[in-house]
Amino acid sequence: MRRWRTLLATLAAAATAATMGVLAAPGAAQADANVVGGTRATQGEFPFMVRLSMGCGGALYSPNLVLTAAHCVSGTGTNTSITATLGVVDLNSSSKITRKSNYVYRAPGYNGNGKDWALIRLASPVTGLATLPIASTTAYDSGTFTISGWGAATEGGSQQRYLLKATVPFVSDTTCNSSSMYNGEIIASNEICAGYTAGGVDTCQGDSGGPMFRRDSANAWIQVGIVSWGDGCARPNKPGVYTQVSYFASTIASAAASLGG
Template identity: 35%
Template sequence: MMKLTTVLVLALVACTLGAERPVARVGFNQGRIVGGTDAQKGQFPYQVSLQYVLIFITQHSCGGSIYTPNWIITAAHCVTEVPAIGHYVAVAGEHNLNSNDGTEQRIRVSKSIVHPDYTGGVGPNDIALMKLQSPLTFNAAVAPISLPAPNAIPTGEAILSGWGSTSQSNSPSMPNILQTATLPLLDYNDCANAVGSDGPLAPTNVCTGPLTGGYSACSGDSGGPLAQRDANGNSVLIGIVSWGFIPCGSVSAPSVYVRVSAFIDFINSNVD
């Protein structure tokens, strides 16, 4: 039976605290985002790795998107479902988590703003902003992503990127190389039918398929970007990885994202 879950991973943190490990999404194909490939270095300059620091352990936990030199957009559950005693570091210009690419900028997160209507866990309004202690320096490897027009409904295909789990079991196994996949956006009604009447899908979500399976976001992709290119070739943030089903990539199991166009006022009213 498939289960609903957010796609946050804090395996090492949970083990350190002696806590129960969060349920992980599984189902990756040949060590990549389901149906995806290794990203090229510098392909997604707006992507950040949000790494949680607890005592002497630092671990990639979520993705995020650069909006301004001082602000990152991510999922609310990346803020609410981590231990209060640690802190986040945003790593921009990252490609291989296990090596120094020479393009990284590592800056501590100074504060987080969770959407006031987010109630925790799997559900709507799963969006948060993170302010950095000092500004990023923009260059070819580190650059912002644009926001969509307010309330725009995206269609067609979209590009997912992240360091989500490559495991085919219930234990997450995180890739070192940034992964990417081009996925079809689902009609909202088709997504709602797949999720079922008891699912927490809301009109402020957007979904990717295909419903035939084999392609999916997975554990560790939480908070990361779902993007499209506009007419000028600029990357536009249309979605934030929020929740989905386990196993990953199952038939009739969409990946669900925050639809960013529904939260333009929230973003711009809090970014200084």
């Protein structure tokens, strides 16, 4: 069973709690994600970051679409239950932007093993915020990446009020699939690992669906991963596992076009 980095919204108050930064930690069966070992992001530093009311993160793909993880949503179809919070690092800020969802598109064939991406269409576009382009080739699928989110700052901890950020290095598929790490669990064709052998820095509960990104050749941000799963948070020899966006880029673009984004 994959250890998703999301919080299950089992309480009616989950959406409200998310905006207050006080979501309860999940049970022991869900060892999930907030940025561990991070520092506070500054206002406007990552304008594309999105907080979702079910306890996940996301990135603004277009003015009316949020790219997140498939395991954060229940399936494809009309969905007006999700609230997206944008434009702030402080979830309690009076200047936050909120939008309701009206439709969710989950990766075709998703069954909990890979293909961990989804698009959430917002009821109305968001203007004035930068979107985050996705990598369409493997050119940026290595190096040092930035992670960011409102998830827990310690394994099993609470959600954060303020957006945190950190950097993590690429871990090769061979290394990540070694017996000392994930022992063959990584789907090499469409997942990326990132983190430190010694641990200490990682995504954690509540960061699922958020972006992993880096600078491209023009020094602009580009998304290379989606927070997916991992064994606990920031443990030694257990790097974070991310959906490899470049592998799905054409499928995501086609889906986005079909949703009007």
